[in-house]
Amino acid sequence: xxxxxxxxxxxxxxxxxxxxxxxxxxxxxxxxxxxxxxxxxxxxxxxxxxxxxxxxxxxxxxxxxxxxxxxxxxxxxxxxxxxxxxxxxxxxxxxxxxxxxxxxxxxxxxxxxxxxxxxxxxxxxxxxxxxxxxxxxxxxxxxxxxxxxxxxxxxxxxxxxxxxxxxxxxxxx
Numbered sequence: 001x002x003x004x005x006x007x008x009x010x011x012x013x014x015x016x017x018x019x020x021x022x023x024x025x026x027x028x029x030x031x032x033x034x035x036x037x038x039x040x041x042x043x044x045x046x047x048x049x050x051x052x053x054x055x056x057x058x059x060x061x062x063x064x065x066x067x068x069x070x071x072x073x074x075x076x077x078x079x080x081x082x083x084x085x086x087x088x089x090x091x092x093x094x095x096x097x098x099x100x101x102x103x104x105x106x107x108x109x110x111x112x113x114x115x116x117x118x119x120x121x122x123x124x125x126x127x128x129x130x131x132x133x134x135x136x137x138x139x140x141x142x143x144x145x146x147x148x149x150x151x152x153x154x155x156x157x158x159x160x161x162x163x164x165x166x167x168x169x170x171x172x173x
Contacts, residue, residue, distance in 0.1 A: 002047065002048040002049055002172070002173045003030060003031065003032055003047060003049070004026065004030055004031045004032070004047065004049040004050070004051060004172060005031075005032050005034060005043070005044065005046065005047030005049070005050050005051070006019055006022060006023060006031055006032070006033045006034065006050075006051040006052075006053070007034045007035075007036050007039060007043075007044070007050065007051070007052050007053070008033070008034075008035065008036060008052070008053030008054075009035065009036030009037055009053070009054065009069065009070025009071055009074070010036075010037075010055065010069050010070050010071075011035050011037060011070070013055065014055065014093050014148075014150035014151075015053045015054065015055045015093055016035075016053075017150070018053060018091060018093065018148060018150070018157065018161070019033060019053045020033070021157070021158065021161055022051065022053075022091070022161055022165070025161065025162070025165055026165070026169070032047075035070075036070040036071065036074050037070040037073070039074070040077065041074075041077035041078060041081050044081070044083060044086070047086070048085070048086055048087065048172075048173050049086070049087050049172035049173060050083075050086060050087070050088045050089070050119070051088075051089050051090070051091070051168075052088065052089075052090045052091075052110060052114075052145075053090075053091050053092075053093075054071055054090065054091075054092050054093070054106045054107055054110050055092065055093040055094070055106065056092065056093065056094040056095075056099065056102060056103070056104055056105050056106040056107070071106065071110075075109075075110075075113060078113045078114070078116070078117060079113075079116075081117045082117060082118060083114070083117035083118055083119035084117075084118035084119070085118075085119075086117075086119045086120070087119065087120050087122055087171060087172055087173070088114050088119045088120065088121050088122070089121070089122055089123035089145060089146075089164075089168045090107050090110055090111060090114070090121070090123065090144060090145030090146070091107070091145055091146040091147075091148060091161075091164070092104040092106060092107025092110070092137060092143075092145055092146070092147055092148070093147075093148050093149070093150055094106075094107075094132075094135075094147060094148075094149060095149060095151045095152065096130065096131055096132045096149045096152060096153070097149075097151070097152050098151075100131075100132045100133040100134070101132075101133045101134045102134065102135070102136075103130075103132035103133070103134070103135040103137075103138075103147065103149075104135055104137045104143065104147040105135060105136040105137060106137075107137040107143070107144060107145050107147065108135065108136030108137030108138070108139075108144055109136060111137065111144035111145065121144060121145075122167075122168055122171050123145050123146060123164060123167060123168040123171075124142040124143060124144060124145070125142060125143045125145065125146050125147065125160075125164065126141065126142055126143075127141055127142060127143065129156075130143075130147060135147075146160060146161070146164040148160060148161075
């Protein structure tokens with residue numbers, strides 16, 4: 001059985017909390033959790049099965065000393081990367097109230113970049129039970145990954161994670 005590489009960013013917020021929750025629910029012999037800020041694109045080559053965690057908006061957006069968040073730095077590293085044969089699942093955090101027109105948009109942007117690498121994206125989630133206006137991560141009635149709102153729906157996170165893991169884990173090698 002191949003290990004799962006879980007790469008997340010930014011560090012210190014809700015994405016990290018959810019990444020740790022996901023890791024707790026998977027056998028520790030099966031998963032390696034990595035902070036995206038400490039990784040290079042070549043680190044993805046070590047895993048056949050990858051989970052990415054990303055947020056759409058966060059404290060880094062308003063920080064005056066922001067030199068670019070983890071994903072701003074990592075996204076360009078995906079350009080030209082060959083991930084054919086790898087399976088990727090994505091979870092994304094967003095705020096469906098304050099940012100209903102941009103709900104988990106970064107998850108959609110990440111899916112677009114991953115598709116360019118040749119990897120197979122799995123773990124689509126139905127839009128049923130979600131309220132939002134627009135999302136670049138919502139296509140043909142489904143999200144490209146697991147959308148979560150830790151600001152207003154944190155009580156739903158664990159159940160949503162459990163259901164998503166039941167879906168993706170059997171698809172990983």
